[in-house]
Amino acid sequence: MLHLRETLPRLFDASLASDDLFPREVFSPHVVLKLPAPFPIRISGLTAYRMAFATGRSGLHALHTDLATTLQRMTFSPPTPPHSLSDSFKDTPAQRHKQIRVQLALHGHPRLPPHHRAEWTTSNLYTFNPYSGLIASHEVEAIRPLPGEGVAEWVMGRVLGWTRRAPATPAGGVGFVEIEEVRRG
Structure with a gap:
């Protein structure tokens, strides 16, 4: 001890x-x-x-x-x-x-x-x-x-901070998010 x-x-x-x-x-x-x-x-x-x-x-x-x-x-x-x-x-x-x-x-x-x-x-x-x-x-x-x-949240924040997401999935949807475009700049 x-x-x-x-x-x-x-x-x-x-x-x-x-x-x-x-x-x-x-x-x-x-x-x-x-x-x-x-x-x-x-x-x-x-x-x-x-x-x-x-x-x-x-x-x-x-x-x-x-x-x-x-x-x-x-x-x-x-x-x-x-x-x-x-x-x-x-x-x-x-x-x-x-x-x-x-x-x-x-x-x-x-x-x-x-x-x-x-x-x-x-x-x-x-x-x-x-x-x-x-x-x-x-x-x-x-x-x-x-x-x-917390690493996954950090990565998602970084990735989603550089991208713009599509509107949320309609009710009953699977829950995937589409990435429309990448911001430049």
């Missing part, structure tokens, strides 16, 4: 390598990362976990500047069976099952216009191995707003 409290606010600190953020003394070699829809991905193994983080961090750096993370809340969460418990842990006493729920805020400025500050809130559930005490599972429960949410 202390390691998470110290490192999560520094996720985008370039001086920290993934080995510093996810050491073998804290994370199980078999750690599982679960991402929510629309990215329903399950990644197993510490090497793959580190690689997924490096890919995500690089992607965010490519699209944003001044990235930072704020630890908003960290609470113990008793596991709710069968949530996040692998079959091998189901026979261990309930008091040995430990989970921490962490709420993080990520913020930065998009490199593409509009350059308004972007902010996401994530809810993460870390489950500990009841035998070793290492983090066995990291489930990203929610990301709000979803990455890329």
Whole structure:
């Protein structure tokens, strides 16, 4: 818990390598990362976990500047069976099952216009191995707003800002919009 409290606010600190953020003394070699829809991905193994983080961090750096993370809340969460418990842990006493729920805020400025500050809130559930005490599972429960949410609206605003639309579709129509002409100038 202390390691998470110290490192999560520094996720985008370039001086920290993934080995510093996810050491073998804290994370199980078999750690599982679960991402929510629309990215329903399950990644197993510490090497793959580190690689997924490096890919995500690089992607965010490519699209944003001044990235930072704020630890908003960290609470113990008793596991709710069968949530996040692998079959091998189901026979261990309930008091040995430990989970921490962490709420993080990520913020930065998009490199593409509009350059308004972007902010996401994530809810993460870390489950500990009841035998070793290492983090066995990291489930990203929610990301709000979803990455890329609002991009379609921005693109449509840009496209429709450069074009003139035909009158709205009559009642009962399919809802397609025709583009009559492109404005010049």
